[in-house]
Amino acid sequence: MKERLKYAPCGYISITHEGMVTDVNHTFLDMMGYTREDLVHKHIETIMSTANKLIFHSYFYPYINLYGHVEELYLRLKDSKGESIPYIFNGRRFVLEGVEIIDCVLVQMGKRIDYELELRSAKKQIEDAYWEKDQTLVKLKQIHMEIEQKQQELIEINTILVERSNTDKLTGLKNRRFFQEKLEEQIIRYRKMEEPFSIYIIDIDYFKNVNDTWGHQTGDYVLENLAEILTSHTHEKDIVARYGGEEFVMILPNMEEAESKIKAENLRHAIANTSWEMINITVSIGIATFNPKDSDITIMAKADQALYASKENGRNRVTHIIDINEKLL
Known part of the structure; x- marks a missing residue:
């Protein structure tokens, strides 16, 4: 690693395609309180919580594999004391002497924390002002205004961060993390109100051929337009996600x-x-309808089994899990 990169004003980590850390700069080690021996040859997920591992798997790996780079992924990493530190995570894949390496740049998200500290400081100023004789009513009103402004700024930042963490950047649809949360909510509603619901898993037929033949730009076009079609066929309460x-x-x-x-x-x-311009696009669909014995895991497994049957039977078709079960009877 070059000397300037070791002490760059941001964290830097190199990992293999499997996620093993091969190199890390001093800046990141200093920020997190680790030594090189703590991280090098270890899996990067060892410093992630379970929730952040899910984000990493559902966003980072698919994007790196599909596009070769990832931009502005919001993650929290555990430092040597076990504290959760927020980062913006950028990665790019390249091949060095026949070996695939992913370079990652990590910028610590201190702005949100700064706003929280400013808010606490402003509240403390109000408390002090009530006890200090030389404070005027104008000063108190000014501090109140500053608090309201900081609170609004913090709310806006939180809203942006939540939206980014739940949204697929390419299609604008909700992502896997959001879908999983809504599935759990739907199951709770079913337990309380016996409200039925069904799950679709939709897979683009021969999508790899689209990327291999026409390039990733065409692949992105297909994904974006399919997202629009799916959205146009949903009702207000329906959830559609990538x-x-x-x-x-x-x-x-x-x-x-x-x-x-x-x-x-x-x-x-x-x-x-x-009309898909130069290509023809079809999808295979697997369906499962929730029943009292199901969980979030079993209903997804059933829908996936139904999807597999659609593919095995020629693709461009719909299969409900009950169709499979009826054939077995």
């Missing part, structure tokens, strides 16, 4: 088996009959 790569997922409240198959077939037909 699950990763060329897979999309949907939660359809108040929808049982028969209706879910009709809606999925209409959706499949709309996609197949859309």
